[in-house]
Amino acid sequence: MTQQPVRLTAKGRATRRRIVEGAAAEIRERGAVATTLDDVCRVTATSKSQLFHYFPGGREQLMYAVAEYEADRVLLDQEPYLSDLTSWAAWDAWRDAVLARYRQQGMTCPLGVLMTQLTRTTPASREVTARLLQQWQRMITDGVRAMRDQGATAPGVDPDRAAAALLAGIQGGVSILLQTGRLTHLEAALDVGISGLRPPC
Amino acid sequence: MTQQPVRLTAKGRATRRRIVEGAAAEIRERGAVATTLDDVCRVTATSKSQLFHYFPGGREQLMYAVAEYEADRVLLDQEPYLSDLTSWAAWDAWRDAVLARYRQQGMTCPLGVLMTQLTRTTPASREVTARLLQQWQRMITDGVRAMRDQGATAPGVDPDRAAAALLAGIQGGVSILLQTGRLTHLEAALDVGISGLRPPC
Known part of the structure; x- marks a missing residue:
């Protein structure tokens, strides 16, 4: 599923991005179901024909682009x-940033909401x-490997496996947050996961 | 939300259970949306009036009872x-049982499917x-505490926090399995989580 017209000028790319950002903000505010293409045109000051120039596939294609944008934001x-x-x-700073992000996001999941819209x-x-998930895991793996190469990790830490376990803990912690409104599990997964990388004192 | 008529005889409880089990099997086979009350009557050899005797709230109440049944199965x-x-x-045997359960279940989640039916x-x-989640975590916590009381855990293991992290890892591993069809993350979460409880060799 390739979304973009083959070549966009710098101005075209900026307009496309403005539409995606505006749509994402509107969807975060009002929900994906309630957000129409007319709403997106209004909040981004775009005409319908301009919108279809950038998203010839219409609503489905725009939703996909917004999902990609939200996925990028998770990492950013x-x-x-x-x-x-x-x-x-x-x-430690990463742990705090992850917790702060999900504390702010609370019981809503912009990406999850969009996923339900991409049914077709x-x-x-x-x-x-x-x-x-792949990008996220690769970045965590790189981090574990960097610490191991400095000789700073506990003996026997396997970067791939450790990163997979940590990512699973984060995913589960977020999923429990979405269900219960509590950050406890995400915090425990990060703290136990990171402390398991370090050598025993 | 209490579902049951106040008093059921032993025979009544058995009938109610037969309806729930039949409905659960049908929903696992055909999906919750496609399963009608008529289907449930047919596969459980129950009349409509009998069904409404046990589930005066109709479909919604039956779906709730099936969700409770599926939740019990997760632990059983x-x-x-x-x-x-x-x-x-x-x-180790528990780790194998969890993996076997989810390997068999694959990319479907009977409980998740039911949740989407309980929209009202x-x-x-x-x-x-x-x-x-609470029951599951309590049982894991009891296990960590039992090992710690035997002096068998790594120094500094906090049963509540360790169990929360392990449960988050399992939830995330299952969620990644549902999205990707791969067991890698669940396996890593269990292995890294359990090995983190043990003292370093």
């Missing part, structure tokens, strides 16, 4: 720490989450 | 290990999952 909200997990101080193209919505 | 499928995590052998009573569906 963890920066500058996630891509530079090269000291325990960075790990389930493979496409799976693709967005699969790619997000 | 982890027995006899989950309620007796008092040796590392039991922990979101608090009720939240209640089922919240209770499941």
Whole structure:
């Protein structure tokens, strides 16, 4: 599922991005079901024909683009720490950033909401989450490997397995937050997961 | 939300259970949306008036009862290990049972499917999952505490926090399995989580 017209000028890319950002904000505010293309045109000061120029596939294609944008935000909200997990101080700051992000987001999940809108193209919505999980895990793995290469980890830490376990803990912590409104599990998963990487005192 | 008529005879309880089990099997086979009350009557050899005797609230109440039944199954499928995590052998056997359960279940989630059917009573569906998570976590906590009381855990293991982290890892592992069809994360969460409880070799 390729979304974009083959070539967009810099101005075209900026307009497309403005539409996606406006649609994302509107969907976060009002929900995906309630947000119409007319709403998106209104909040982004775009004509319908302009919208269809950038999203010839209409609503479905726009929703997909917004899902990609929200997936990118999940990772961007963890920066500058996630891509530079090269000291325990960075790990602690990352932990705080993840908790702060989900504390703020609370019991809503913008990406999850969008996924329910991509029903006609389930493979496409799976693709967005699969790619997000892959990138996220790779960045955590890089961090574990960096610490191991400094000789700073507990003996026997396997970066791939440790990162998979930590990502699972984060996903589960977020899922329990969405169900219960409590951050306890996300916090425990991060704290226990990160402390397991460090050598015993 | 209490579902049952105040007093059921032993025979009444057996009939009610037969209806719930039949409905659960039908829903696992055909999906919740496609399963009608007529289908449930047919597969359980029950009349419509009998069905409404046990479930005066109709479809919604039956779906709730099936959700409770599926939630119970989640825990029962982890027995006899989950309620007796008092040796590392039991922990390993539990890990294998959890993996086997979810390997068999694959990319479908009977409980999740039912949750989408309980839309009119979101608090009720939240209640089922919240209770499941609480029971599950309490049983893991009891296991960690049992090992700690034997002096068998790593120094500094906090049973509540360790159990919360492990449950988050399992939830996340299952959620990634549902999205990707891969067991890797669930396996990593269990292995890393359990090995983190043990003292370093």
